[in-house]
Amino acid sequence: xxxxxxxxxxKPVPKKKKATGAGTQAKKxxxxxxxxxxxxxxxxxxxxxxxxxxxxxxxxxxxTVDEVKCPECRVQxxxxxxxxxxxxxxxAKYEAISLRxxxxxxxxxxxCAHDCGSGQIHESGSEQPIVVCRKCERRTCSKCxxxxxEDLTCEEYARQQEDPDFQGYVExxxxxxxxxxxxxxxxxKADRAKEKAAKEKAKPKKAKEAAKSQNTVAERRxxxxxxxxxxxxxxxxxxRTTKPCKGCGWAIEKNAGCSHMTCRHCGYEFCWSCDxxxxxxxxxxxxx
Numbered sequence: 001x002x003x004x005x006x007x008x009x010x011k012p013v014p015k016k017k018k019a020t021g022a023g024t025q026a027k028k029x030x031x032x033x034x035x036x037x038x039x040x041x042x043x044x045x046x047x048x049x050x051x052x053x054x055x056x057x058x059x060x061x062x063x064t065v066d067e068v069k070c071p072e073c074r075v076q077x078x079x080x081x082x083x084x085x086x087x088x089x090x091x092a093k094y095e096a097i098s099l100r101x102x103x104x105x106x107x108x109x110x111x112c113a114h115d116c117g118s119g120q121i122h123e124s125g126s127e128q129p130i131v132v133c134r135k136c137e138r139r140t141c142s143k144c145x146x147x148x149x150e151d152l153t154c155e156e157y158a159r160q161q162e163d164p165d166f167q168g169y170v171e172x173x174x175x176x177x178x179x180x181x182x183x184x185x186x187x188x189k190a191d192r193a194k195e196k197a198a199k200e201k202a203k204p205k206k207a208k209e210a211a212k213s214q215n216t217v218a219e220r221r222x223x224x225x226x227x228x229x230x231x232x233x234x235x236x237x238x239x240r241t242t243k244p245c246k247g248c249g250w251a252i253e254k255n256a257g258c259s260h261m262t263c264r265h266c267g268y269e270f271c272w273s274c275d276x277x278x279x280x281x282x283x284x285x286x287x288x
Contacts, residue, residue: 068094113140113147129154246270246277258284 069076077085082094103109103119110131111119118135122142129143139148141157149157156168167175242251243261247268252261259272260282269278273286 108142110140110142111145112136112138113145114138243272243275246275259286260284 068082079094079098083091086094100111103111106121108122108125109119110122112131112133112135114133114136116133116136116138118133120131120134122131126143129141130148131140131142132138133140140146141148141154143154144157146157149160151171151174152160152168156166160166160168238251238253242253244250245252245263245266245268247263248266250263250265252263254261254272259274260269260278261272262269270276271278271282271286276282
């Protein structure tokens with residue numbers, strides 16, 4: 001395997017002297033593939049071969065530029081080394097990691113945890129760990145370097161990472177609230193069911209009471225009608241058999257005897273036959 005970047009066994013490329021005269025050969029300039037790295041190690045003779053044989057994938061997974069090294073001698077490779085050896089996609093990833101590493105050293109600089117590629121200075125620092133991204137407007141925890149852990153403090157989030165069954169204070173309170181809410185809903189449901197059952201049970205009794213009430217009303221109406229009929233009959237009888245006293249209006253009935261009538265109520269005297277006032281000259285045999 002070819003070694004890139006700082007092997008002790010690597011030797012510098014010898015310089016050729018410039019010859020004069022016919023048949024001499026001009027000095028060749030070193031190719032890009034034979035230039036030394038920034039660590040002064042000679043580069044492989046064939047950059048194409050190096051690019052095809054070298055893989056940065058294992059080192060780039062670590063996301064730290066100081067771990068991108070030669071796979072043989074493990075000497076760190078610089079930006080120019082990676083640019084010459086890697087393909088465009090790999091180099092772009094290396095540049096992104098380099099930028100993250102550099103910005104990570106800036107005080108209170110926070111990268112968005114939602115992979116939008118944005119970052120910003122968080123002036124509040126650890127006192128207020130919630131960072132709202134200016135690009136995607138989503139929240140990041142600057143202290144935990146993750147998307148904001150809703151309903152969990154940073155300490156609770158750390159404990160939850162260690163113990164998946166751990167529940168934070170807010171989560172416990174929410175659980176209590178939901179349980180209490182469910183209990184109330186269940187109680188209301190049970191009360192409605194009980195009330196419905198009681199209504200169903202009371203239906204026959206209410207129907208019986210309603211029927212009884214209707215019968216009572218009907219009976220009262222029959223009694224009232226009978227009384228009215230009796231009163232009308234009594235009035236008709238009184239009209240036929242009595243006359244009102246002109247003195248007080250009291251009904252006076254004549255059972256027998258002469259036409260001379262005296263009201264027991266007011267003492268008024270009148271003639272039953274002609275309804276005139278009774279006088280001493282009035283005939284007891286008046287026929288009206």
